[in-house]
Amino acid sequence: GDSVTQMEGPVTLSEEAFLTINCTYTATGYPSLFWYVQYPGEGLQLLLKATKADDKGSNKGFEATYRKETTSFHLEKGSVQVSDSAVYFCALSGFMNRDDKIIFGKGTRLHILP
Amino acid sequence: DAGVTQSPTHLIKTRGQQVTLRCSPKSGHDTVSWYQQALGQGPQFIFQYYEEEERQRGNFPDRFSGHQFPNYSSELNVNALLLGDSALYLCASSSGTGGFEQYFGPGTRLTVT
Numbered sequence: 046g047d048s049v050t051q052m053e054g055p056v057t058l059s060e061e062a063f064l065t066i067n068c069t070y071t072a073t074g075y076p077s078l079f080w081y082v083q084y085p086g087e088g089l090q091l092l093l094k095a096t097k098a099d100d101k102g103s104n105k106g107f108e109a110t111y112r113k114e115t116t117s118f119h120l121e122k123g124s125v126q127v128s129d130s131a132v133y134f135c136a137l138s139g140f141m142n143r144d145d146k147i148i149f150g151k152g153t154r155l156h157i158l159p
Numbered sequence: 160d161a162g163v164t165q166s167p168t169h170l171i172k173t174r175g176q177q178v179t180l181r182c183s184p185k186s187g188h189d190t191v192s193w194y195q196q197a198l199g200q201g202p203q204f205i206f207q208y209y210e211e212e213e214r215q216r217g218n219f220p221d222r223f224s225g226h227q228f229p230n231y232s233s234e235l236n237v238n239a240l241l242l243g244d245s246a247l248y249l250c251a252s253s254s255g256t257g258g259f260e261q262y263f264g265p266g267t268r269l270t271v272t
Contacts, residue, residue: 049201147251150201
């Protein structure tokens with residue numbers, strides 16, 4: 046079945062460091078790919094998405110490119126801030142029809158030190 | 160425009176009890192999906208409701224059941240609670256006109272003691 050694998054955390058970085066969180070997927074067909082963020086005590090927020098191969102999703106300085114050849118969707122940010130501390134989830138879904146559910150990775154906790 | 164809302168925010172129950180969680184979808188959405196997020200894990204799909212019927216279900220026992228009302232709001236019921244049911248329960252709504260993209264509520268934190 047479809048699945049998402051992302052790097053285990055926690056990831057600890059200093060402010061202004063470069064961030065990469067790796068994500069790979071297994072899927073039949075051509076899913077849409079997502080990164081969600083969960084701040085402490087809160088629900089999930091969609092951070093960015095890409096719906097087809099070679100698309101780049103971007104938001105709030107974060108970027109991820111849909112790489113079909115490597116089945117990857119790595120999250121990057123050039124200069125992280127303390128406020129970026131959260132748990133990040135890579136996910137996929139067909140979203141081609143009403144029945145499509147979201148399949149999530151286990152999440153990567155990110156700590157940014159001032 | 161109100162987003163997805165869930166109630167209650169937090170809930171504490173005892174093993175063996177039953178619990179009902181509630182979800183109101185985003186305005187204009189007609190489909191509700193429920194997810195369970197155990198501590199330190201990613202959300203897992205429980206089931207989805209559309210037109211007041213369960214349309215598909217994840218790998219959860221029959222103790223988990225749901226309902227959708229004519230106004231598209233939904234309930235998640237869990238019977239015979241186990242300690243392992245302690246989790247954050249997330250509701251997401253979607254619609255065909257929105258390309259079926261799911262929008263999440265803030266969740267209900269259930270603690271079973």
